Amino acid sequence: MSFFKRLKESVASKTESVTQKFMSGLSKTSSSLVGAMNDLFTGRNKIDEELYEELEEILISADVGVKTTMDLVERLREEVKERKVKDPSELQPLLSEMIGEMLTREEQANQLTMNQEGLTVILFVGVNGVGKTTTIGKLAHHFKQEGKKVVLAAGDTFRAGAIEQLETWGRRVGVDVIKHQAGADPAAVIYDGIQAAKSRKADILLCDTAGRLQNKVNLMEELKKIHRVVQREVPGAPHEVLLVLDATTGQNALIQARQFGEAVNVSGIVLTKLDGTAKGGIVVSISHELQLPVKFVGLGEKADDLQEFDSEQFLHAMFKDAIEQEEVEA
Template structure:
């Protein structure tokens, strides 16, 4: 059984609705990325340096990143030699297999960390405009539908609009929002959020923070303070520190991730607006270069378009045309 066949079999065992969301959300990336690769492998009759160089250009153009691309192509070279592959067409499945290896390195950490013995505290960080507040609202909606009691803490006190946006989400889905006035100490809001969540016997506290500019030292220091308050008031928390990144920003997202990682112990990535870019290769770069799991991906604007990241679903949606072509030839 080929790798593509195994991939399709794996996806068939999962929810059809989720599969369709990944297919739709990754349609732009799949069209650009796979069409270029298919064209390369079909018009080349041998595996040589020219092929590898052109493949590198395609991968970098899809925001896979320079370092990840070099490592990925080197791994491809090793497998070609080890398996004595001669035909470029055979590289289609092999490339998908090598990418799969990268995506599955952090597979055990891809799920959200929920505290089974009490309150779960999740801290959201990231720059302005990446979709933090919307992500929090969508995740709160999901948890509530699962029967959990959720409270939101409006820790982005720098923008009155951010507080109002979170309150709008709270009203829409029917969850309490802990807030202070604009300009208040964010750590104080999170402090009150933890104590309110405990007194109201909530299961989950989702904490918003200001859209820190990653190059502003003082704001990063304040973020560290918020992190310390959470650790002090709720031992073992935060259970997850999720860095929200905008998939359309490309390699700049990696720069943001490194900066935030120095300020707080980021445990996972939320990649928003994946449906709005043709360069979804960022998912591969994040896993490889940051050694951080992508935990959630935004595949649309609806509340249920925030999905748990699934490497098989991602690869199946990415290489859909190649999978269908292989089926047609078999």
């Protein structure tokens, strides 16, 4: 059974509404990246160096990243040689399978770590403008839909409007928001958030933090202090430190990930605005180069458009045209 056929059968057993969200959210990337790859593979009658060079350009232009692209193409060369592949049309399923292996290497890591014996504390980090506060609101909605009791802590006391924005999401979703005045000590806000979450017997505390990177020393010290407070009040916490990145910024997102990785022990990525870019290859780049699991992806503006990352749904949505073409030819 071909890789594309196995992929379609696997996705067929999953929730149809989620499949549609991935298809819609990744339509720009699929059209741009896979469309260009399809033109390349079907427009050639032999596999040569020129084909590999053009493939590199296509992948890099889709923000798959230079290192990831080179690794993929080098491995493709090896597979072509080993399997004695002659027809360029056979390269697309081969390449998609390799991308799938990069994304599914640690499938379990894509799932959130939850505290089974009490309060789960999740910290959110990321520069301003990436959709961090919105992500917290959407994730609060996600957990509420699962029947969990959620509290939010407005730990970004640095940015004007951050507290009010989180309060707006709190009202919209129907969860309590713990806050101090602007300019207050973020660690004190998180401390109060933990106490409030405990007293209200909440399941999950979602903590916003300041998004500045201009002075990494201040950011690092602030995050270290928050860590100490959280660890002291909830042993084993924070259970997740999620870095929120904007997919539309492409390789800048990768740079931000490295910078935050130097400041705090990031456990996973939330990639927002994936529906707004044709360069969804950044998902592959992040997963491969940073060895960090993508936990959630933003596929639209609605509260339920923040979806748990599913590598099979991602690949199915990316290569939908190629999958359909294979069925026609069969």
